Amino acid sequence: xxxxxxxxxxxxxxxxxxxxxxxxxxNFSEGIFVSVSKVEVSKDLANAKVFISVYPxxxxxxxxxxxxxxxxxxxxxxxxxxIHPVPKIKIVYDExxxxxxxxxALLYRIKKEARQAKRKKN
Numbered sequence: 446x447x448x449x450x451x452x453x454x455x456x457x458x459x460x461x462x463x464x465x466x467x468x469x470x471x472n473f474s475e476g477i478f479v480s481v482s483k484v485e486v487s488k489d490l491a492n493a494k495v496f497i498s499v500y501p502x503x504x505x506x507x508x509x510x511x512x513x514x515x516x517x518x519x520x521x522x523x524x525x526x527x528i529h530p531v532p533k534i535k536i537v538y539d540e541x542x543x544x545x546x547x548x549x550a551l552l553y554r555i556k557k558e559a560r561q562a563k564r565k566k567n
Contacts, residue, residue, distance in 0.1 A: 452486050456493075459532070460484045462525045463495055466518060474506060482539040486532050493532035496539040501546075503538045511536045 446454075464481045473479060482498040499507050511518075515536065523531045 448488070452488065452490070455486050455490070455528075455532075456484045458526070459486065459493055459495070459522070459534075462522060463518070463534070466521045466525075470514070470518065470521070471510060473510070476501070477504065477507065479507060482541070490528075490532055491530065493534050494537045495534050496537050498539045498541070503540070508538075 460481050460483060463484070467479055467481065471479060478500040480498050482496045484496065485494045487493070497503075497507075497511070515534070519531075519534055522534065
């Protein structure tokens with residue numbers, strides 16, 4: 446197995462395990478959905494960026510949760526991974542879903558305005 450294959454497998458494993466940890470440990474307000482969209486482990490395996498996707502958008506509640514609980518979440522991950530050293534996690538907020546929703550809303554508005562303009566011409 447090549448180093449890049451190992452990193453790819455580790456990315457997938459950490460994504461799965463960290464998702465499970467969040468599901469069990471986190472208790473966000475109703476209507477807030479948090480998921481791990483991807484993980485990027487560094488080549489030296491020392492660090493891992495954990496990309497968190499939040500629907501409908503990242504809130505202070507979510508940021509505060511991860512700031513206060515990052516050490517405990519890291520410890521839970523350490524217990525589940527059978528490698529040494531375990532990559533140190535860093536939370537990164539994935540805004541791509543929110544950006545996609547914003548773009549969809551803009552496109553919808555443009556189409557709606559174009560239809561209205563066409564009706565006024567006729």
